[in-house]
Amino acid sequence: MTMTDTPHKQGGGVSPLLLISRYGTFAAFIALLLFNMAVTPHFLSWQTFNVNLTQVATIVIVATGMTLVISTGGIDLSVGSLMAISGALAPMIFMGKLFPVENTALAVSLAFVIPVAVVALLGAFNGLLVTRFSIQPIVATLVLFIAGRGIAQVMTNGNLQVFKTPSFQFIAMGNLFGIPAQVVLMLIIAALAYTLIRYTVIGTQILAVGGNEKAARLTGIPVKRIKIFVYMISGALAGLAGLVVIARNSASDANVVGLGMELDAIAAVVVGGSLLTGGRANIVGTLIGALVIQLVRYTLLANGVPDAAALIVKAGLIILAVYIQQRADKV
Amino acid sequence: MLTILKPKSSGDLARMGVLFALAALILFGALRYDNFLSSFNILSFLRYNSMFTLIALGMAFVIITGGIDLSVGGVAACSSVVAAMLSTHSWWAGLAGGVGTGVLAGLINGLVVTRMRIQPFIATLAMMLASYGAALLLADNQSVSVSYDTGFTVIGQDDFLGFPIAAWIAIAAYIAGWLVLERLPAGRHVLAIGDGEATAGLLGLKVDRTLTVVYLASGALAGLAGVILASQFGAGQPTEGVGWELFAIASVVVGGTLLTGGAGSVGATLAGAAARPGLQHPEFRERSWMDLAVCLLAVGHSRRLPAGGRYPPGQARQQKRSELTWRHYRIFRENRYW
Secondary structure, eight states, rough: OOTTHHHHHHHHSOOHHHHHHHHHHHHHHHEEEEEHHHHHHTTHHHHHHHHHHHHHHHHHHHHHHHHHHHHHHHTTTHHEEEEEHHHHHHHHHTTTTSSOOOOHHHHHHHHHHHHHHHHHHHHHHHHHHHTTOOOOOOHHHHHHHHHHHHHHHHHTTOOOOEOOOOOHHHHOOEETTTTTTHHHHHHHHHHHHHHHHHOOOOOOOOHHHHHHHHHHTTTTTTTTHHHHHHHHHHHHHHHHHHHHHHHTTEEEEETTTTTTTHHHOOOOOHHTTTTTTTTOHHHHHHHHHHHHHHHHHHHHHHHHOOOOHHHHHHHHHHHHHHHHHHHHHOO | HHHHSSSOHHHHHHHHHHHHHHHHHHHHOOOOOOOTTTTHHHHHHHHHHHHHHHHHHHHHHHTTTOOOOOTTHHHHHHHHHHHHHHHTTHHHHHHHHHHHHHHHHHHHHHHHHTSSSOOOOHHHHHHHHHHHHHHHHHHTTSEEEOOOOSTTTTOOOHHEEEEEEEHHHHHHHHHHHHHHHHHHHHHHHHHHHHHHHHHHTTTTTOHHHHHHHHHHHHHHHHHHHHHHHHHHHHOOOOTTTTTTHHHHHHHHHHHOOOOTSSSSOOOHHHHHHHHHHOOOOSSSSHHHHHHHHHHHHHHHHHHHHHHIISSSHHHHHHHHHHHHHHHHHHHHHHHHHO
């Protein structure tokens, strides 16, 4: 960043640490695949493929938004609670509890649009706290993290909402060319986010804000608007993930939907190689990061290691990934 | 020198707020509910909230250094399992085992934060996962019954001088915490590190060692809370403690301690911890709105206090400044000026 740093970087050639930080997660992914092909029975079946991908679908959807937020140097702890809010709102709409809708198709499409829009607005509220009131992102998003689930419970009166609406549940239960619809949704969202970061002006501006906020402001980038935008996207994607989760479960419980999701999403982003300090957004990395975490868990479970041990391995993985990223960034 | 290390008066003012809030809550409770101030109610309140207040105390120290400890709930769960398993030997084995588990977890947290330079948020998040994993592994996914023959349950269930023993432990911990923060050099060091890690290093304070001890203390207090948990419920609970870290953070923040570090008080944390369970209203609807109110109060604090002259407004400038001083610190350290 400063003048004295530059010769260092040019002189040393490519350090192994940099290589690990850039390709380590991908290498781990390939290694896990090869290991499982050799060791785990029935690994190369369509069912295993689908099970693993549906497990990560919601995590990747949320983690994509989280990647954008983290690339601006922020963090969004509220995603799990926002999932609960959208998950509570959707059944109320298509079951006609909020307002009577005669047409089922209209009710279901409203049940997609309204919850996501509401949650996107709450995301914008996060962004507003971060920008206009300059509150640290951790504290600002902690508000909805704690209060959001309470709001969801108040909306549903604390009740479990059970439903059977195939047209709504298509996003989780349906298949497109034999691939689960939620996996297709995950891939579309990841591709859109990749395009946004790679090929659009907004994407460049997001990275500029994360890289050096003051410089970004001086270049005339609307820093506050960009930040509000990423928190809004993160909120909207969390809302969508909430819909997928309730559609998968055929039920919506405000206590459970999205619980602990913020940790899974942050873990995926971190293992995927985006710096927590911002300035980098590796969407493909996030996708692979989520897959690596899932595959590690699957490998351990399939080979008779208890789920609890997988938690410890996951913790070690997160620390290792952050450590390597930080060291490589200093080289 | 001393004026640099002294907390600013605007922080003191904010910490007065929580006392008023606590007084208002008690008044509200006394007017609204019968028997609110009965001795039974107060004693059971003290008995069942002592473990949360212990965790809040450790969290206060961590937050004053500008860090955060998300692992307290998991560590408490893990140490409750260890304590329950060791309680068959003797009551002190259970106690030592539980606290030892917390110390070990806290030590790892501290070393990961200081040696590997990983953000406290991530380091303790990983510890939270690991400690739940360890707890579930040790307990084999079930709760572990404690021994009722060795007197282990006395710690959490019995009274001493008409007061719950668990509450005595919490009181002793708070007095010790107050002494450290307000009367010992170590407390000044903790405040100075929170105010600016680099500057504290330049002043010659042993930043890494102090930080490690602070995380260790937070772990130890979480371990102690786990012992009380196991003793009170008669079982080590590997899945308990979810959300405890938030409870502790809320207590600390409501107590006027800045999440950015550098200011805070033990007494106000106690008041914050006492006010929080008052908000654990059984009716979830009222509780939800109270949660929201507490959050907004916390946000109000974190907004108002830095503007009181501590940091220039705008996070970019703040970052820049710390980067500069950190560079100085490294230059100093590499050249061994001291």
